Amino acid sequence: MRESPATLPIKLISTDFDGTIFTEFEKPPIPVSLENLIADLQAQGAKWVINTGRDMSSLMEALGRARISIQPDYLVLVEREIYQHDGVRYAPIEAWNTACARDHAELFARVRPEVPALTAWINARFRATVYEDAFSPFCLIAGNNGDADVIHAFLDEFCTRFPQLTVVRNDVYARFCHAAYNKGTALAELSRRLKIGPGQIFAAGDHLNDLPMLSRVHARWLAAPSNAVTPVAESVLGQDGFVSQLPHGGGVADGLRHHLLQAASQKQT
Numbered sequence: 001m002r003e004s005p006a007t008l009p010i011k012l013i014s015t016d017f018d019g020t021i022f023t024e025f026e027k028p029p030i031p032v033s034l035e036n037l038i039a040d041l042q043a044q045g046a047k048w049v050i051n052t053g054r055d056m057s058s059l060m061e062a063l064g065r066a067r068i069s070i071q072p073d074y075l076v077l078v079e080r081e082i083y084q085h086d087g088v089r090y091a092p093i094e095a096w097n098t099a100c101a102r103d104h105a106e107l108f109a110r111v112r113p114e115v116p117a118l119t120a121w122i123n124a125r126f127r128a129t130v131y132e133d134a135f136s137p138f139c140l141i142a143g144n145n146g147d148a149d150v151i152h153a154f155l156d157e158f159c160t161r162f163p164q165l166t167v168v169r170n171d172v173y174a175r176f177c178h179a180a181y182n183k184g185t186a187l188a189e190l191s192r193r194l195k196i197g198p199g200q201i202f203a204a205g206d207h208l209n210d211l212p213m214l215s216r217v218h219a220r221w222l223a224a225p226s227n228a229v230t231p232v233a234e235s236v237l238g239q240d241g242f243v244s245q246l247p248h249g250g251g252v253a254d255g256l257r258h259h260l261l262q263a264a265s266q267k268q269t
Helices: 032-043 056-066 094-123 145-159 183-194 230-238 248-268
Strands: 012-015 047-051 074-077 081-085 090-092 129-133 136-141 165-170 173-178 201-204 221-224
Touching: 012 183, 032 047, 032 248, 047 183, 056 074, 074 183, 081 094, 081 183, 094 129, 094 136, 094 145, 094 173, 136 145, 145 165, 145 173, 183 201, 201 248, 221 230, 221 248
Parallel strands: 012 047, 012 201, 047 074, 201 221
Antiparallel strands: 074 081, 081 090, 129 136, 136 173, 165 173
């Protein structure tokens, strides 16, 4: 039985991309079970946002390779910029994205002079790649997760010198970011615009950069696949969320079904 848009228990689905719903080495990269489930919810009025650290071109290329028949209604890119599909393309949410760019530019102007010394400290101790891109004056690719943990702790200490500066980490990758902009605050802004409360939002992720959106502050229904890193799995379980025994997109589909059934049972009591 289909729900009407007014009674649909989950009206906004927020999913991380890599490792959560998309796995390059699997065929298909996004499982059909998840594709069909999201398609059914979209047909009932739910919205889907991919909330990712990728930029636009990288995400569009990966979605093209996935060959799925559905498309997200919204995108959160580089963990902070919001875009809406207008029927033809993904158009920026101008007010949010402009403020985001301005705040990052002001913060990074203060941080950039300190980056060479920071880079020198890392290069003297680790085999790591440090570089600047369009989104951060400091980006890191560590040689392994053990090195990334040590560097991450050092970066956290460095950030205390600059109010609002924080580290966004995913596996061996890290970069600086403004603390006011992350997957969680972007999801909150999107839910505000859609007038959808946390009680009607599902969020799924697998790594450290997903933690800001994997919060009951932003989403009532939390899920993680079996491949989620330990801090994510523990955080999700600690908030009455669901950690699947299935990896990647199959685990997200499992979590979405679990919460839909849970919501339905709560509605009946």
